[in-house]
Amino acid sequence: MSHDTVVFAARNIITMNPSRPSATHVAVRDGRIVATGTAAELCVGGARLDERFADKVLLPGFVEGHSHIMEGLMWLLPYVGAFDRRSPEGRTVPGAPDIDAIVARLQQAEAAMTDPEAPLFAWGFDPLHIGSKMLTRQDLDRVSTTRSVMVIHASFHISNVNTQVLELTQLLRATDISGVVAGADGLASGELQGIAARLRAFRALGRNPQSGNLTKKDVARYAASACVQGVTTITDLHNDLTDQTLEVYRAATEDSEFGVRLVPALASVSHTPQQAIAKLAALRADGNDKLHYGIVKLVVDGSIQGFTARLRWPGYHNGAANGLWYIAPEELPRLVEAYHRAGVQLHIHTNGDEATELALDAIEAAQIAAPRPDHRHTLQHCQMADAAQFRRMKSLGVCVNLFANHLYYWGDAHYELTMGPERAARLDATGTAQRLGVPYAIHSDAPVTPLAPLFTVWCAVNRISSGGRVLGRDTEALTVEQALGAVTIGAAYTLKLDHLVGSIETGKFADFVVLEDDPLTVAPERLKDIPIWGTVVGGLVKEAPRA
Numbered sequence: 001m002s003h004d005t006v007v008f009a010a011r012n013i014i015t016m017n018p019s020r021p022s023a024t025h026v027a028v029r030d031g032r033i034v035a036t037g038t039a040a041e042l043c044v045g046g047a048r049l050d051e052r053f054a055d056k057v058l059l060p061g062f063v064e065g066h067s068h069i070m071e072g073l074m075w076l077l078p079y080v081g082a083f084d085r086r087s088p089e090g091r092t093v094p095g096a097p098d099i100d101a102i103v104a105r106l107q108q109a110e111a112a113m114t115d116p117e118a119p120l121f122a123w124g125f126d127p128l129h130i131g132s133k134m135l136t137r138q139d140l141d142r143v144s145t146t147r148s149v150m151v152i153h154a155s156f157h158i159s160n161v162n163t164q165v166l167e168l169t170q171l172l173r174a175t176d177i178s179g180v181v182a183g184a185d186g187l188a189s190g191e192l193q194g195i196a197a198r199l200r201a202f203r204a205l206g207r208n209p210q211s212g213n214l215t216k217k218d219v220a221r222y223a224a225s226a227c228v229q230g231v232t233t234i235t236d237l238h239n240d241l242t243d244q245t246l247e248v249y250r251a252a253t254e255d256s257e258f259g260v261r262l263v264p265a266l267a268s269v270s271h272t273p274q275q276a277i278a279k280l281a282a283l284r285a286d287g288n289d290k291l292h293y294g295i296v297k298l299v300v301d302g303s304i305q306g307f308t309a310r311l312r313w314p315g316y317h318n319g320a321a322n323g324l325w326y327i328a329p330e331e332l333p334r335l336v337e338a339y340h341r342a343g344v345q346l347h348i349h350t351n352g353d354e355a356t357e358l359a360l361d362a363i364e365a366a367q368i369a370a371p372r373p374d375h376r377h378t379l380q381h382c383q384m385a386d387a388a389q390f391r392r393m394k395s396l397g398v399c400v401n402l403f404a405n406h407l408y409y410w411g412d413a414h415y416e417l418t419m420g421p422e423r424a425a426r427l428d429a430t431g432t433a434q435r436l437g438v439p440y441a442i443h444s445d446a447p448v449t450p451l452a453p454l455f456t457v458w459c460a461v462n463r464i465s466s467g468g469r470v471l472g473r474d475t476e477a478l479t480v481e482q483a484l485g486a487v488t489i490g491a492a493y494t495l496k497l498d499h500l501v502g503s504i505e506t507g508k509f510a511d512f513v514v515l516e517d518d519p520l521t522v523a524p525e526r527l528k529d530i531p532i533w534g535t536v537v538g539g540l541v542k543e544a545p546r547a
Contacts, residue, residue, distance in 0.1 A: 003046040005029040006539065009039065012518055013058045016489045016503040026058065028510040031289075031538035035506050052541075053533075057518045059484065060503050061232025061511035061535055062453035065401050065491035066347075066380055066443035069236040069264075070156070070210050072222030074123045074447045077209060078109040081124025081154055083409070083466075085450055088224035090546045098130050099139055102151075106143040119148035119165075121209040123447070126154040128305055128413040129466075135160040136183060137190030148205055154409075154448055155303035156210065159198050160190045169204045171197070178324070193308055194324045195269070214245045219252040219262075226260045228544045229452045230513030230532045233261040233492065233501050237347060237380070238297045240270040241279070246286075253290035259535060259542040261511070263495050265295035265347055268327075273338035280344060289509070289538065292497060296339055297380075298348045299326045301355035304383060304418050305410045309352035311384065317420035323352060333362040336377075340366035345496060346377045347401075353384035360392050367396060378494045381406075381445070383428050384419065390429065393438045399494045402428040404442040404460040404483075405449040411465030424471055430460050430486070431476035441491035442483065457483040457519070458528035480519055480527065512536040 006028050013023040015036055023036035027047060035042060043049050075087055080102045082095045096102045102125065110120050120143065127134050140149045140162035149162040166172040166188050175182040179197030183189030192198050202208040226234050239245060241264060252258055266276050276296055283293035301323055302308025307316060308323040315322055326349075327335065339346050340363070350356040356379060363377055378399040379385075383406060385393075393400060406414075406428055415424040426432070433440040442456050460483040463473045478486065492502025501511050516531040534543040 002029065003048070005034060005047040007039070007042045007047050007049050008053055008058070008536075009049060009051045010053045010058045011055055013504060014484065014518075014520060015505060016060050016485055017505040020505070023504075026504055026510075026512075028539045031510055033504060033506055033508050033510050036504055053514055056533055057515040058504070058512045059515065059519075060488040061501065061513050061537065062230045062487050063233040063441075063491035063495070063497075063502055064226070064231045064443060064446070064451060064453065064487075065235060065441040065494050066237050066403075067235050067446040067451055068238060069214065069218065069222055071225050071447040071451055072218040072220075073209065073214075075221060078105055078122040079124045080105055080122045080151060082126060082129035085124070086228065086452070088221045088228065088545070090228050090544065099133055099135060102135065103139055103142050106140070106149065106151075110143050110147060110149075113147075116147065119150060119205045119207065120144070121150050121152065123152040123209075124154050125151045125160065126305070128410060134189065134191060137161065137163045137166060137188070140190060150201065150205065152210070153306065155306050156448055157193065157302045157308055158306045159192045159201065161192060161201060162190065165201055165205065166190065169201050171200070193306065194302060195326055214248050216248055216252050219248060220258075223252075223258060223260045224545060225446070225451050227535050227542050228532070229454075230515070230535055231260065231451065231453060232511040232513065232535050232537050233263065233495070233497065235495070236262065236264040237295075238267045238299065239264050241266050241283075246283070249291055250286065253288055257540070258290055259537050259540065261290045261292065261501065261509070261537070263292045263295065263497070265297040268296050268298045268335060273335060273342075277339070277342040277344060292495070294345060294496070295347050296344050298332070298335060298346060300332065300348060300350050300359055301326055301352050304351050305413050307418070310354040310358075311352040312354045312357065316418055317423075318417045322354075329358055332358055333365050336362040337366040337369055340372060340375065340377070341370045343372070345375065347380050348377065349380045351381045351383055353386065353389065356382055356385050356389055360389060360396065360398070363396050363398060364392070373397070376439075376494065376496055384423060385429060386426065387432055387436070390432050390436050390438050394436050399439040399441075400433055401441040401443050401491070401494055402430055402433065403445060404428050404430065404456050405444050407459045407463050407471055408466050409449055411471050412467040412469055415465070415469060415471065426472055426476060428460075429472075429476050430478050431472070434478065434482060439490065439493050440486060441494045442486040443491070452528070453487040454519070454530055454532070455528040456487060458524075460486065461524050461527060480524060484519060510536060510539040
């Protein structure tokens with residue numbers, strides 16, 4: 001070892017490298033891993049020993065394969081979700097348990113605003129966690145009748161607005177338009193579903209808080225959230241990638257102190273395939289060690305708990321009408337084939353099993369038309385897939401990134417309202433993916449649910465809802481080691497970055513999460529409570545902020 005090699009000592013190093021699954025020391029030079037082993041093997045030739053982690057446990061830095069830059073943007077707005085959340089500063093923000101609490105929090109935020117013309121946005125609302133009570137325009141009129149007010153649902157597929165917004169967008173009486181939900185009085189209730197109706201509101205308000213004009217501070221806030229939770233590679237899995245955003249990402253990731261690797265995905269809705277293919281070809285050359293382009297995101301349907309996902313027969317358990325197609329069924333095969341032929345990796349949002357079937361049909365047709373090995377097209381969420389669909393994924397070379405956090409946050413609603421007991425038991429079927437050999441990851445979809453890979457691991461291992469209901473634990477639960485693999489090397493594989501990150505082995509980036517306890521020895525029910533000290537990214541030590 002040379003004099004510029006640092007050897008980190010730890011209580012245990014869980015490597016996710018099957019040829020050397022554990023170690024006590026890891027040698028780092030020039031931001032990469034030289035080797036793992038013992039002190040006797042590595043502390044030679046002038047290498048410098050660093051014992052600051054001697055009582056801690058190192059894992060490969062967590063890889064969040066489905067999250068959004070909105071995690072950095074949303075914390076500028078009032079949070080009105082039912083559950084406590086942890087901010088990028090490490091501060092616990094309490095949940096709002098009912099409509100009155102939500103209105104009170106919004107009234108407080110509105111009173112602090114100095115610009116009378118500025119709209120008030122908030123985020124995190126979910127009616128299923130407050131007794132299925134909807135936030136109506138009349139509730140939001142209690143906040144203001146002269147200022148536009150919009151509350152974005154936790155799913156980010158639905159918004160609620162006050163009467164002022166409905167009048168501004170001329171939607172108050174337009175309940176015949178798709179996505180505009182009628183209230184008891186026959187006028188619009190204030191709930192706007194899907195893309196079209198919500199974009200109309202964003203245009204009228206002059207701002208979309210889910211994207212907006214991104215700044216370097218927003219990206220830094222996102223990186224801070226990642227450090228708090230031990231994430232060293234993170235995605236922004238649906239972005240128009242405007243020139244301004246591209247410049248912000250370039251500037252942020254070229255900063256030597258920037259503490260996370262970023263993988264943006266180009267939103268297909270913002271470009272034709274020809275435009276997107278040309279853009280990605282140029283962007284690949286503009287990346288760096290902390291910025292990786294190459295993915296296109298397709299969104300096929302909505303959310304299950306919002307009743308906007310597309311379900312196969314027998315449909316929603318409570319008899320609700322089927323959900324929305326965000327891409328027309330006849331259009332999806334054309335899009336998939338165009339990107340597939342161009343060598344672009346697709347990440348395809350399919351919540352309902354009808355959407356999953358459509359996506360698999362499109363991928364199969366593209367593979368027949370233009371066979372391509374190792375495409376790694378990845379189905380995102382894919383929560384309702386059955387065993388037959390997983391077998392198709394295996395035969396087609398498709399990966400899947402399953403929304404394990406959903407088990408906790410909406411498991412009860414799926415059992416009682418959307419899927420019923422049998423289908424809810426196979427919700428986010430990680431066990432089926434493991435048995436059939438489908439490459440898989442698990443994710444948070446932050447800020448839809450909290451960015452917290454240890455919590456995601458806890459969900460996949462314990463499969464318990466917020467109401468205490470166990471869902472398919474005997475057949476679909478992962479072991480702790482399998483779940484840790486799904487947020488490290490498994491997620492890296494779905495991003496085509498497994499040659500760089502996801503395990504602690506020679507040649508890869510020196511990216512680690514530093515834990516205060518060992519997830520392989522604590523009780524499975526304690527996994528989510530293991531304290532995170534911070535991260536190491538390319539050898540750069542980053543202690544997590546604490547409020």
